[in-house]
Amino acid sequence: MRRLLLSLVALMSCAAAAAAPLELHRGVGVHEWLNWAPLAADGSYRWPPYGTEAEWLTRYRPASDWPAGDPVAAIGALGFDFVRLTVDPGPLLATEGERRQEALSVLSAAVRRVTDAGLKVVFNLHSVDQVPQYGTNYINAPADTDEARAYVAMTADVARMLAPFADRAAFEPFNEPQHYPCDASGTDDWQQFMAASVAAIRAVSTKLTLVATGACGGSVTGLTDLRPAFDDPNILYSFHMYEPHLFTHQRPSEGHDFASGLPWPASAGSPEAVVAALRAHMDAAGLDAGQQARNLDAVRDPIAKYFAEGWGQSQLEARIGAAVDWARAHDIPTGRLFMGEFGAMLMPPDGTMGAFRADRDRYIAAVRSEAERHGIAWSIWEYANPWGMSVIEPVGPAVPDRSMLAALGLAQ
Incomplete structure (x- = not known):
């Protein structure tokens, strides 16, 4: 891995000259189309691989729920200018040669489908573990392993597929790599892994915008631990913003429990109000006193922690500001940062999880x-x-969540 990195970084730094990244503004993740590639009866990938557009739209709801018209163009009509298209790399890792090219042809057609609808694409390889031997073990492996080398070689093949779309597509070769701990005391594996992939992709194309990420789940901390020695003007740097996780991912650890209702900001509510709302939801669900007591015991500490931390605007500014400070310290324009994921769970009518809509x-x-x-x-x-x-x-x-669109500045 080190020899590959040294030889390719030299080529990369000479070639990437005056490129500029693909212009992106407001995007949305499309995760259920090309992720979780369908499996055959024996547990292997179905072939040809990846789900169809119809399978994506009808996986969780009947086709009759969707309005008439082009469902991809409808994304652009909401005000988004790009799609972050997540793709299971498993079928690519499981194949070589002509079989891999067949899979890449399916993916090329999907990219063209989106770009023909007037949207740009961030093409994200998004590892999942449904076929464990071709799952997240590849991106979480030490840099000097067969898995890491195979993954880097695969990203070069994807870059070749995407190169003709360089004016409409960017390539994000990883999603939320782990490589903990997140205090810079761990190994240098992720630094080597990310740099080797950048170099392999740049050996294929200098025009293709590349999205690099840090480790530690792709968090702000993972980004600020990254050393961008491989930087060129056509690289964006990703972080995901799910902080505080206690708020964004409110859900119970047990299937029939309740964990919901933390306010944003924390100053907008109180622990007592959260517990009262939980009791009301549990009463409506018919839980008896013992069940309610057990549930409240499970959530009492997280509720107390959330209010003790007092999350609000100043903490958000500090966390995103850490990414901004990292960019400035490395002479990277803040416009080359990319917040590739953010959001928060919405509470369903039964109140089992998530936040109130407001x-x-x-x-x-x-x-x-x-x-x-x-x-x-x-x-x-x-x-x-x-x-x-x-x-x-x-x-x-299947209609848009209008209050979310308003929060995104996309109110129609």
């Missing part, structure tokens, strides 16, 4: 506005799913 919307508006204040492009997570983070209403007619 609190979710205040949080989304605050994060989006702070990114825009620094000229940072963003992508909300995600377009359509039933899990509480969705631009499209999660059940019933």
Whole structure:
């Protein structure tokens, strides 16, 4: 890995001259189309690989829920200028030669489908573990391993596929790599891994915008631990903003419990109000006194922690500001930062998880506005799913969540 890195970095730094990154502003993740590649009966990838557009739209709801018209163009009509298209790299890692090219042809057609609809694409390889041998073990492996080398070689093949779309597509070769701890006391594995992939992609194309990420789950801390020695003017630097996680991902650890209702900002409510709302939801669900007591015991400490930390605007400014400070320290324009994911779970009618709509919307508006204040492009997570983070209403007619659009500055 080190020899590959040294030889390719020299080529990369000579070749990347006066490029500029693809111009991006407001995007949305599309995760259910090309991720979780469908499997055959024996657990291997179905071939040809990847789901169809129809399978994506009907995975969690009937086709009749969707309005007439072009569903991809409808994304642009909401005000988004790009899609962060997440793609399971498993079928690519499982194949070589002609079989891999067949998979890449499917993906090329999907990119063309989106760009023909007038949207740009951030093409994100988004590892999942449904076929464990081709899952996240590849990107979380030490840099000097067969898995890491195979992954880097695969990213070069993807770059060749994307090169003809360089004026409309960017390439993000990783999603949320782990490589903990996040205090710079760990190994140098992620630094080597990211740099080797940048070099391999640059050996294929200097015009293709590349999206680099730090480790530690792709967080702000992971980014600020990264040393951008491989930088060129056509690289964007990603971070995901799910802080505080206690607010953005409110959900119970047990399937039938309740964990919801933390306010945004913390100063807008109190622990007592959160507990009272939880009791009301549990009463409505018919939980008896013992069940309610057990549930409240499980959430009491997280509720106390959230209010003790007192999350609000100043903490958001500090966290996004850490990414901005990192960029400036490395002479990277803040316009080359990319907030590739953010969002918060919306509470369903039964109150089992998530935030009240007003609190979710205040949080989304605050994060989006702070990114825009620094000229940072963003992508909300995600377009359509039933899990509480969705631009499209999660059940019933597939219509936009208008209050979320307003929080995103996209009110129609």
